Amino acid sequence: MATQNFTAPGDGAAPLARLTLENTAYNDPFALADCREMTLLGCRFTGEGALPRLADSLLSECVFAPTAARALWGGVCLNLQGGEMLAPEALFRAETVTVERMAVNAGGFAGGCREMVLRDARFEGERLLTLCTECRAENVEILGDGALRSLTDSSIDFSTLTGDDLLWGARDVVVTDTVIDGDRFGYFSRNLTLRGCLITGRAPLRFAEDLVLDGCKIVDTTTQ
Numbered sequence: 001m002a003t004q005n006f007t008a009p010g011d012g013a014a015p016l017a018r019l020t021l022e023n024t025a026y027n028d029p030f031a032l033a034d035c036r037e038m039t040l041l042g043c044r045f046t047g048e049g050a051l052p053r054l055a056d057s058l059l060s061e062c063v064f065a066p067t068a069a070r071a072l073w074g075g076v077c078l079n080l081q082g083g084e085m086l087a088p089e090a091l092f093r094a095e096t097v098t099v100e101r102m103a104v105n106a107g108g109f110a111g112g113c114r115e116m117v118l119r120d121a122r123f124e125g126e127r128l129l130t131l132c133t134e135c136r137a138e139n140v141e142i143l144g145d146g147a148l149r150s151l152t153d154s155s156i157d158f159s160t161l162t163g164d165d166l167l168w169g170a171r172d173v174v175v176t177d178t179v180i181d182g183d184r185f186g187y188f189s190r191n192l193t194l195r196g197c198l199i200t201g202r203a204p205l206r207f208a209e210d211l212v213l214d215g216c217k218i219v220d221t222t223t224q
Helices: none
Strands: 004-006 020-022 024-026 039-041 055-060 076-081 095-100 103-105 114-119 122-124 133-138 141-143 152-157 160-162 171-176 179-181 190-195 198-201 212-214 217-220
Touching: none
Parallel strands: 004 024, 020 039, 039 055, 055 076, 076 095, 095 114, 103 122, 114 133, 122 141, 133 152, 141 160, 152 171, 160 179, 171 190, 179 198, 190 212, 198 217
Antiparallel strands: none
C-alpha cells in the first residue's frame, strides 16, 4: 500500500481514539496529541512531538525520522513492535512501555520512564535509558556512553552493553549473563548484582556499595 499523507484535526478538535491507521505519513508537529487506543501500522512520523501523551496503543513497524524529536513524551501503555527510531529524546516520562525488535539510533531515548520491557532490540546513542525504574531488558544490545545512568529496580539478561559510564549510580539492579565493555562501569552504584557477566574496561565498579559478583570475569584494562 502506498504511503499517504495525513493532516491531524485542528486545534480544539477531539483527540482520535480507537482507530487503525496504516502506511500513513504524519508531517505535522503534535499530529496525534492525546490520542488513545490507537493501532498504527507501518506509519512514518517526521514532525516534532508527533504523539505526546499517547495511551493504550500499538505501534508496529513504524519509523520516526530524526526531525520527530520528543515524539512520545508522557505516553502510557505503549507497545512498540519493530520499526526504526531515529528521533532524539523520543520517550520521556512514559509509563508501561514495551519495546520489542526495534532499532533505536538516537540519543536520549527513554529518559525518566518506568515499567519498561525491552526485548530483542538494539539501542545506539548517548544517554540512553537514563533515570528509568522497573525496567526489564532481555537480549538487547545497548551502545553509547552514559547509558542506564541511575537505573533502579531493574534487570538486564543475556545482553551486550558497550560504552563508558554505564550504570553509573544504578540502584537495586540485577545483570545476568551479559557482556559489558566500557570504562568506569558501575561507578557509585548500590546493591548491584552481577551474575555470569564478562566485564572489560578501565577502573570498573569503583565506589560501588553492596556489590554482589557471582561467576563473573573482570578484565580491568587500567594498566594496559
